[in-house]
Amino acid sequence: xxxxxxxxxxxxxxxxxxxxxxxxxxxxxxxxxxxxxxxxxxxxxxxxxxxxxxxxxxxxxxxxxxxxxxxxxxxxxxxxxxxxxxxxxxxxxxxxxxxxxxxxxxx
Numbered sequence: 158x159x160x161x162x163x164x165x166x167x168x169x170x171x172x173x174x175x176x177x178x179x180x181x182x183x184x185x186x187x188x189x190x191x192x193x194x195x196x197x198x199x200x201x202x203x204x205x206x207x208x209x210x211x212x213x214x215x216x217x218x219x220x221x222x223x224x225x226x227x228x229x230x231x232x233x234x235x236x237x238x239x240x241x242x243x244x245x246x247x248x249x250x251x252x253x254x255x256x257x258x259x260x261x262x263x264x
Contacts, residue, residue, distance in 0.1 A: 164187070199228065
């Protein structure tokens with residue numbers, strides 16, 4: 158289902174030709190795309206918000222979020238995703254390999 162939903166596959170033949178390694182890479186790429194989308198949405202929200210968000214400092218008004226990074230830490234999100242990918246993908250790959258080994262020994 159993911160192949161059709163996220164990767165733009167149009168036929169089952171395309172899915173059948175896909176290796177496990179390719180599938181895992183496509184899944185990882187999709188996660189990065191999602192973080193990039195979140196960044197774009199956050200940037201749009203920040204640009205809208207920063208135009209009016211101010212805090213009083215003494216007699217002056219200053220922006221609540223002086224930089225985009227203080228609003229959305231893109232590098233932190235990528236680092237978090239990378240850490241998740243390494244551990245999660247290793248476990249998923251191991252489980253997939255075990256299932257494939259189990260299937261091939263019972264054929």
